[in-house]
Amino acid sequence: MKNKDKIIRFLGTVAPTVAAALGGPMAGVAVDALATQFMGRQGASADEVEQAILGASAADLTKLKQVDAEFAAQLQAAGIELERIAADDRDSARARQVETKDRTPGILAAVVIVGFFGVLAYVTLNGLPADSGPVLALLIGSLATGLSQVLNFYFGSSVGSKDKDAVIAGMKGGAA
Known part of the structure; x- marks a missing residue:
């Protein structure tokens, strides 16, 4: 994604769970969810997903919110805690600095x-x-x-x- 930061900022207001995943180690899973659930096309590339989000209409915002809710439910069902992953990332950075x-x-x-x-x-x-x-x-x-x-x-x-x-x-x- 060429405009990843812009996409994350935009999605942060509409689909915060997907945005958090895009900014971390779950980016690939988030792109797949957006491709499948938002675009209706499994296997779309990150650039194709980016273009779809950048060209989103007002009606698409509702769809993005729905994708976010479904994505959050999938993560919760899988037992994946994005904040725990982020906290572990911060902890490893702190440990590296101490070491x-x-x-x-x-x-x-x-x-x-x-x-x-x-x-x-x-x-x-x-x-x-x-x-x-x-x-x-x-x-x-x-x-x-x-x-x-x-x-x-x-x-x-x-x-x-x-x-x-x-x-x-x-x-x-x-x-x-």
């Missing part, structure tokens, strides 16, 4: 944090320049995404916290 004592992730994290707040301070003080506003807005978006990844790497995802809150709410509801 190798590599300073690169820390340096990159510092650059992203300083860059994000530096650009944010510039825009706050000076506003968006008329001629480079879109480029600067893109830079801020990219840095915000990077900041989120840095925070997830060092402090973990909030998904576990959401799951914990859901379990507690379920326990309170069951005890009442």
Whole structure:
């Protein structure tokens, strides 16, 4: 897929389970599901699926939501937990850093944090320049995404916290 990031961002709002799978080790399974369930063509290539998504109509959005629900049910039935896979990926990255004592992730994290707040301070003080506003807005978006990844790497995802809150709410509801 040439526009994988664009596809993932788009699907993130319509079909978040499929988008999460496309961004990880389950990408092939997600492409197959989209080919079969969205396009109605088993074995379509990733590029063909990409073109179908990029050319999606308003009516196709409903179909994508349905594909997402079916895909999530299939993953749940198979016992595959995308967040656990993502957490294991983060854990292996952290373990690698501890084992190798590599300073690169820390340096990159510092650059992203300083860059994000530096650009944010510039825009706050000076506003968006008329001629480079879109480029600067893109830079801020990219840095915000990077900041989120840095925070997830060092402090973990909030998904576990959401799951914990859901379990507690379920326990309170069951005890009442």
